[in-house]
Amino acid sequence: MGKLSGKDLISIHNLSREDIDMIFTLAAELKHKLKNNQPHHYLQDKSLAMIFEKPSTRTRVSFEIGMQQLGGYATNLQQQDIQIGERESLPDVARTLSRFVNGILVRTFAHQKLIDLAKYASVPVINGLSDLLHPCQALADFFTIKEKKAHDGPQGLKGLKMAYLGDGNNVCHSLMFAAAKLGVNLTMATPKGYEPDEVITKTAFEDARSYGAEFNILNDPVVAAQNADVIYTDVWTSMGQEKESQKRRKIFAPFQVNSDLLKLAKPDCIVMHCLPAHRGEEITDEVIDGPHSVVFDQAENRLHVQKAILVSLLGG
Ligand code: CP
Numbered sequence: 001m002g003k004l005s006g007k008d009l010i011s012i013h014n015l016s017r018e019d020i021d022m023i024f025t026l027a028a029e030l031k032h033k034l035k036n037n038q039p040h041h042y043l044q045d046k047s048l049a050m051i052f053e054k055p056s057t058r059t060r061v062s063f064e065i066g067m068q069q070l071g072g073y074a075t076n077l078q079q080q081d082i083q084i085g086e087r088e089s090l091p092d093v094a095r096t097l098s099r100f101v102n103g104i105l106v107r108t109f110a111h112q113k114l115i116d117l118a119k120y121a122s123v124p125v126i127n128g129l130s131d132l133l134h135p136c137q138a139l140a141d142f143f144t145i146k147e148k149k150a151h152d153g154p155q156g157l158k159g160l161k162m163a164y165l166g167d168g169n170n171v172c173h174s175l176m177f178a179a180a181k182l183g184v185n186l187t188m189a190t191p192k193g194y195e196p197d198e199v200i201t202k203t204a205f206e207d208a209r210s211y212g213a214e215f216n217i218l219n220d221p222v223v224a225a226q227n228a229d230v231i232y233t234d235v236w237t238s239m240g241q242e243k244e245s246q247k248r249r250k251i252f253a254p255f256q257v258n259s260d261l262l263k264l265a266k267p268d269c270i271v272m273h274c275l276p277a278h279r280g281e282e283i284t285d286e287v288i289d290g291p292h293s294v295v296f297d298q299a300e301n302r303l304h305v306q307k308a309i310l311v312s313l314l315g316g
């Protein structure tokens, strides 16, 4: 029985370094098998319910196709159908779905909803993005960084310099938890007032200290980008914040990842973005389509890493 079998995945903070390494090893194996047309029905006849209260392309497709490739099934429940807390109570949704399926993937606004669903469900609950965290994204991101940059061996990614530019949001928070455990030095540059959440920051900085990673939060993108091995950005306006988009476009303008900024990073720096991108805002066409960009390898790895998560949690 795997160590993560039957567990939820709500935050990377709850994973150990060994758990992360295990997910990466499994993801590499699953990727190899898929590329070589080798069967890998590790979740034969298992099922996943996917609740999406926000739009999604990568998360939905990687989990749905991932379940199919593993020999299982996924069913998609849109907000207008399931209406958690309106049509019926959250505990009743969690209890009912637990009788039908082997796992529940949830994309929602309030992080507490995920915690509550995990509390009442008797099957694993997977965070497919909340306003606070996006753990499946960050795991795929560091798997990608490992593929591109790892001086493999016991040190792995330790000592690598990553710069996150933009909003201290859900993606940034999960990158913080993952970077800490993997010993990646992370410098975040956000506009004043858009720094990562204080509670997350405190916990992630503590993790970083215990795993020997150096973390900084600045308001200066130029300092952050200097000598970076990895430059990462996300949209300035996340799902649900659309009303603020005009204001945010002005405030975040100095944090754009463009070719001038890239000149400050290491010559072999990679550029990452979780996607969807707002081209011309947080990242220019030139950079996202340029030689440093790994964004579509990163997107592809959502599939392999999400499958590894599914096998780890839903497998026997
Ligand atoms: N990066 C990501 O989660 O993409 P989607 O919103 O399309 O799922």
Ligand code: NVA
Pocket (backbone or CB within 6 Å): 129, 169, 170, 171, 234, 235, 237, 238, 239, 274, 275, 276
């Ligand atoms: N921060 C973005 C990530 C999208 C994958 C959002 O929440 O909309």
